[in-house]
Amino acid sequence: MTDDEKYLFDLTGYLVIENVLTPEEVALCNEGIDRHKDQVRLRLGELSLSGSSTALKGTTGRGDMFGMLSWERPWCEPFRTMLAHPRIVPYLNEIVGKGFRMDHWPSLITMEEGAEGFTFHGSSGPGFDPHQYYLVRDGRMHCGLTVAAWQFSDTNPGDGGLCLIPGSHKGNFACPQEMKLYHKYQEFVKPIPCRAGDVAIFTEAVTHGTLPWRAKHERRSLLFRFSPGNLAYGKNYDWGSQVPLDELTEEQRAVLEPPYHTRLHTVLDNQGKKVS
Numbered sequence: 001m002t003d004d005e006k007y008l009f010d011l012t013g014y015l016v017i018e019n020v021l022t023p024e025e026v027a028l029c030n031e032g033i034d035r036h037k038d039q040v041r042l043r044l045g046e047l048s049l050s051g052s053s054t055a056l057k058g059t060t061g062r063g064d065m066f067g068m069l070s071w072e073r074p075w076c077e078p079f080r081t082m083l084a085h086p087r088i089v090p091y092l093n094e095i096v097g098k099g100f101r102m103d104h105w106p107s108l109i110t111m112e113e114g115a116e117g118f119t120f121h122g123s124s125g126p127g128f129d130p131h132q133y134y135l136v137r138d139g140r141m142h143c144g145l146t147v148a149a150w151q152f153s154d155t156n157p158g159d160g161g162l163c164l165i166p167g168s169h170k171g172n173f174a175c176p177q178e179m180k181l182y183h184k185y186q187e188f189v190k191p192i193p194c195r196a197g198d199v200a201i202f203t204e205a206v207t208h209g210t211l212p213w214r215a216k217h218e219r220r221s222l223l224f225r226f227s228p229g230n231l232a233y234g235k236n237y238d239w240g241s242q243v244p245l246d247e248l249t250e251e252q253r254a255v256l257e258p259p260y261h262t263r264l265h266t267v268l269d270n271q272g273k274k275v276s
């Protein structure tokens with residue numbers, strides 16, 4: 001992670017890392033998703049994410065899909081690679097800290113044209129959230145729950161999708177409710193355009209959400225959430241009961257370890273290789 005990237009992440013709470021996947025790798029991920037499409041669950045009715053917002057309403061819900069790390073081969077393989085991907089590990093080492101661990105089961109977001117948005121959320125201010133936070137001490141970032149969102153389709157300006165309030169991860173006052181509903185202060189809300197193959201990294205402390213999807217093509221974004229090695233947000237971290245650990249590399253297994261003191265944790269170097 002360069003000094004410029006550190007500056008920008010500290011300033012805004014997010015970064016987009018371009019071209020992490022090749023077009024062939026994106027195509028393999030999309031083929032795997034297509035073959036398991038019956039597992040997508042649309043968030044309709046009480047699972048709707050747009051709440052009382054009129055600006056985020058849609059004509060259908062967002063789709064969610066889980067479980068790709070345990071799909072049959074070869075479809076699980078590109079997703080398992082994302083656990084300790086050499087292009088992304090250096091960012092997680094810097095932002096979340098060495099010994100970072102996967103905190104949630106990865107979740108794919110799918111959105112068809114007209115799909116509703118998601119009201120804005122995040123943990124920035126006024127209280128301290130001990131699971132989702134952003135601090136800098138002695139020149140080092142300390143970040144709780146952090147997302148790496150892998151893009152399998154393009155998000156062009158005006159399409160909708162991920163948006164956030166840059167800088168809000170350092171906010172000291174509550175975000176106005178009307179702003180969270182995208183009814184007010186829209187000029188401070190930044191949509192995040194990305195290309196298929198890019199990875200958007202953001203702290204869950206930054207206030208973020210989803211704008212309704214306007215494009216003809218389907219949105220596909222796969223969210224991996226990571227926590228520091230000593231910390232858990234999610235209740236479940238018994239990944240071995242769901243993923244055959246013996247099929248993973250040492251590095252991938254290291255990222256699936258439960259939370260405990262960082263001193264005892266397996267650490268990956270910035271090439272994504274196990275060093276302790």
Ligand SMILES: O=C(O)CCC(=O)C(=O)O
Pocket residue numbers: 109118149161162163208209210221
């Ligand atoms: O649409 C997005 O990328 C944001 C989704 C999100 O914030 C969430 O699922 O918690």
